[in-house]
Amino acid sequence: MKRKFNFVNISILAVLLVFAYSWYYVVEVDGVSFSELFSEKNLEHSRKFIDGLMGIGEELPAFRDPESIKNVASLTYETLMMSILSIAIASVGMLMTVVYGARNISDGTLLKQRHWYAKPLFFAIRLLYIVTRAVPELIWAMIVVFIFKPGIIPGAIALAVHNFGIVGKLCSEVIENIEKGPVKSLYSSGASNSQMLIYGVFPMVLPKFMTYIVYRWEVIIRSTLVVGFIGAGGLGRQFKLSMSYFNYSEITLIMAAYLLLVFMADMLSRLFRNLSS
Amino acid sequence: MKKLYLTIGIAFAVILSILSVDNSSGIMHSGGVVMLKSIALSFLSPEISVEILKTALDATLTTVVYAFAGMSISIVLGLVFGVISSEAIFQSKLRPVSKLFRAILGFMRAIHELIWAWFFVASIGLSPLSGVFALAIPYGGTLGRIYSDMLDDVPKAPVSNLNSGGGSRLQVLFYGYLPSASSSMISYTMYRLECAIRSSAILSFVGLGGIGYQIQMALHDLNFSRAWTYVFVLVLVVTALDAWSNSIRKRLI
DSSP, rough: HHHHHHHHHHHHHHHHHHHHHHIIIIIIOOOOOOHHHHHHHHHHHHHHHHHHHHTTTOOOOGGGGGHHHHHHHHHEEEEHHHHHHHHHHHHHHHHHHHHHHSSHHTTTSSSSOOHHHHHHHHHHHHHHHHHHHSSHHHHHHHHHTTBBBBBBBHHHHHHHHHHHHHHHHHHHHHHHOOSSSSHHHHTTOOOOOOHIIIIIIIHHHHHHHHHHHHHHHHHHHHHHHHHHHHOOOHOOOOOOOOTTTTTTTHHHHHHHHHHHHHHHHHHHHHHHHHHHO | OOOHHHHHHHHHHHHHHHHTTTTTTBBBBBHHHHHHHHHHHHHHHHOOOOHHHHHHHHHHHHHHHHHHHHHHHHHHHHHHHHHHHHHHTSSSGHHHHHHHHHHHHHHHHHOOHHHHHHHHHHHHSOHHHHHHEEEEEEEEHHHHHHHHHHHSSSHHHHHHHHHHHOOOOHHHHHIHHHHHHEEEEEEEEHHHHHHHHHHHHHGGGGGGOHHHHHHHHHHHHHHHHHHHHHHHHHHHHHHHHHHHHHHHHHOOO
């Protein structure tokens, strides 16, 4: 008990020290001065920016221009499609790898036999999950953009790669924490390996898989705008353009559409939870 | 029956998304396959030299520093907003206050950190603080929401004992709610720290330094082996933090 507390306490202390060092670094090494933050110039910038967002001084701010609204609406639809495509790719990839990504299947404790390739396959899949998960979607987007043409595809694939690692980890842990009873009873009634998997393991884990998939889809919706900057698809493309042209009233319109999308995803996932429970 | 509808709905959405891809002129660049090959090959042969590793370490330090500085603000924001939007202090009559703060947290969370960063750069210029604040807001939103849920999940018996013993609201908070929720709060915060490193790495997009910036530069030069080296360093750092927060979580639960 005492040792437990020590490790945690030392960790907390370490984190606090890093906090302190970080601020020291930001202030001393980077030479940030807080007084400059609220300088005349910055206040002027902020005021201009906010005025621009509100469309002050424009004849026809974008959020009152039917043309712009139509354009943003179609981009919003594109963005939604990008998110669905990416979670679909991530889920299919996860389902293809998750069986051997679970420790208890690859070492043969859950099903009856194990193949010679199970262990190396398990390590390879786990490593793949770690690498894909640790690299943010945006960096994947930068790499993917070399291969695919601009549009929703690069964004969808970048999001899919990152989220594949996340759902892969979560879902393989679901299989690892499974109740052994039902699977074992199938075993004793003489089911084959694949039968045990299809009739024993999958029915138990699929609902949990779905929960994780829907949760990640919600997170993906939030990131679509950002990968769109690079992959040049959906709302992100327009956001970047408007930002570079200082077309701030368009930004307001895009942000409104984006927030609508986020809250809609929130509602859909709640609906899904109610339906599936 | 409900499950069937759900399945049909999901299948329909996926098919629709596949159909919405513009396939008129192929989805890959003309040299896409060649590119893919060279990217994959350089994955196996990352560039490793003393100079590169030094740059990587420097950049990593910058990334970690911004992540932690941002998180330190998020924790304060999360605690204050989380307590206000939980039932620990504002009860029955004052529920609307909590609801309002919950909505504010939702708004902070809904906007991605990079977009916050863009806004800060547009208003206060390209200073490291833009990045730090940009991380702090959405992370504060997430932490606040989770903290308030954790405070609401605190077992009611010990808390109501304190209440009937005549403790003030603040005393009940500090001696009842917070100690009971602290272990789950700490382990969640550690998990978010790991996410913050990842988010901090992508702040290079608005022009801030760090490991993301190095990856970006290497990709600009089409120097994939160098880019992979930096990516692997990032993977190592994130995985190390992940392992640390996992071992803390194991001890707390």
